[in-house]
Amino acid sequence: MNRYTTRGAQALALLAVVSLTAGCGLPRPGPNKKEIFAGSVLQEGDAFIVTVNPRVTRATAVMPSFGFSDSFRKAGVMGSDTISNGDILSITVYENVRDDPLLGNTGQRVSQLTEVQVDGQGYVFIPYAGRIKAAGNTVEGLRSAISRKLDAQTPDPQVQVARVAGDGSTVTINGSVATPGVFPIEQPTRTLAAMLARAGGVAINPAKALVRVTRGNHTGKIWLKDLWANPQMDIALRPGDRIVIEEDERKFTALGAMGAQTVVPFETETLSAIEAIATVGGLQTAAADPTGVFVFRNEPAAIANAVLGRKDLQGDQRMVYVLDLTAPTGMFEARDFLVRDGDTVYVTEAPYVQWQKTLSVLTGSAGAAASLNSAAGGS
Template sequence: MSVSKGARSMALVVLVGAVAACGLPRSGPNKNEIFAGSVLREGDAFVVTVNSRVTQATAVTPSLGFSNSFLSAGRIGSDVIAPGDRLTITVYENVKDDPLLGNSGQRLSQLTELQVDGEGFIFIPYAGRVRAAGASPEDLRNEIAQKLDPQTPDPQVIVQRVAGDGSTVTISGSAGAQGVYPIERPTRTLASMIARAGGVTIDPETAIVRVTRNGHTGKVWLLDLYENPQLDIALRAGDQIVIEEDTRAFVALGATGAQNRVPFESQNLSAIEALAIVGGLNTSLADPTGVFVFRNEPAEVANVVLGRNDLTGAQRMIYVLDLTQPTGMFEARDFLIRDGDTVYVTEAPYVQWQKTIGALTGTATAADSLANAAGN
């Protein structure tokens, strides 16, 4: 039994209709669909073309730094004694035959590893409890000498502070060597203490230094700490120093080299850098006129961008970058990506056309095969 050409055509029409109804696969919405969601078209997002004014208004970067209480704290001397420190006391007596502290004929007496107790005192034979905390070794030397002088004439006293657990800080996180470190002469400031702990084990570009003191916390970028001497704060006993990695990220979707959640690789990340990180635009798919950045923008920024003052709460914003414009690449270079942004690149119109042609060609072939099969 043979099948007429009319029947074959009818089968083709039915199959093409089925393909059209199902829709063609694609990476996401096209430009027209995105613009259809604009507030101007009764949507719920503001669609804004990026220019120099928009770039400047949206250039909001994380505010890191130390409060005045951190910045104004002066350096403490490494020789200031604190509870928990260990001391070595050496006493020279002018009495040879019957010294107060030593054996007969021994004029030098040494008391090693004396730990300052929790109340700040040490015990010296014949001098009793002597307050050491808060004093320098020189101050303590004079104090001990005065207390011993009535019992042994003109004693000569030497006080040495050994690294103890009195004036210490804790370093944790991505430090070279986590631990408890004493504040000593070479390590009185934050940068020197980090160096003492072996630096950091993560990329310095994304390393953040957090310091907690008396319930207050401040944090700075590691590179800013190295570049700005003012941020190299003086340390205090009990400081907790944590080295942590920046957790900001953006999502790349659409006709890019990769679709993924991507961590930031530097303090500031531009749109052009974000595209470069994911392999740039897919040259066989991407529409360079349709690079979009989706963001929930704080009201204070959204009002400036839109030239309004009546918006309250976070606003859905869609920023449009056209890389084919004379200044398009410059705008993409200057527009900053922020934590939580979605960078989306639309497919070029001809891509959907190619997909349609491919679908129709495949459908026609299938229809012809079905018709031939039916004819046989």
């Protein structure tokens, strides 16, 4: 047989072995492009595979919208000294007599009543003055009422009234805040932003902080940065409001030929596909296929219908969005396409990587065989 023919046959045999080996279970981070496209609805699969373009980007650019309803925003600021049921008051009475004061012991001109609570009907009880209506009154109004009641029994009494933290005109602040607790609504802290400052501010990255306010059966939520940027969202507080600072819990999963394969929390309110890739270290230069960037998502029917130009889909739909970073506008599309909570961002390996792995297996096997033959010949 001709030597060249023999070499050609060997080359063909090697090519066949390479092809066979490449089709076997060599290590890889996930499916290749061909396998992903084989799962398309058009191939009798269960996922819609869509190439990202400006229309698709607009149809899928749906992010959580937070804010406060009119019932929150139109509530007026409380009077700074208005007393409510459940408030705790501190009342101090100064008398102008030494020998026989009405409230204190002999020689004691100052009498202090601490932690006087406004009852459920809005009254407080003051010795020698009786029950006095406090709820709905101002601190100054209650002070005057107590002075009038005592004036008939002790000459020209001087009265001080202060409202302290209690169960009335107070709010609770919990979650990721520097100083959680119960805080009175006072003149400097009658709005949400001021009350948060009173509690020492948030204890997490402000860019990831959400502020939730519950008032009765109604709840509103807003990004902290939007609260700072929009004065209309700095709502007036009401007694009993419950404020919770939450950290954004949205995440996406990064898989494939990227710098890391992990679950990644959102660091900003919005996150584009190119930012998501950069967050985990970018594409692996020696392995990634920039034409095979995929975003896997369960899409609500309304958005899926808009993306596909249909009206018949119902329920969540499996969608696979395809980004080609080598296309003329590919980087722009990846910059504009938004990643959402629960997405999986996957980058396929370049085809030649599998060939390299195959050749490495074959050359390694051939080297091992040669070593065994050499050892056998020398024995």
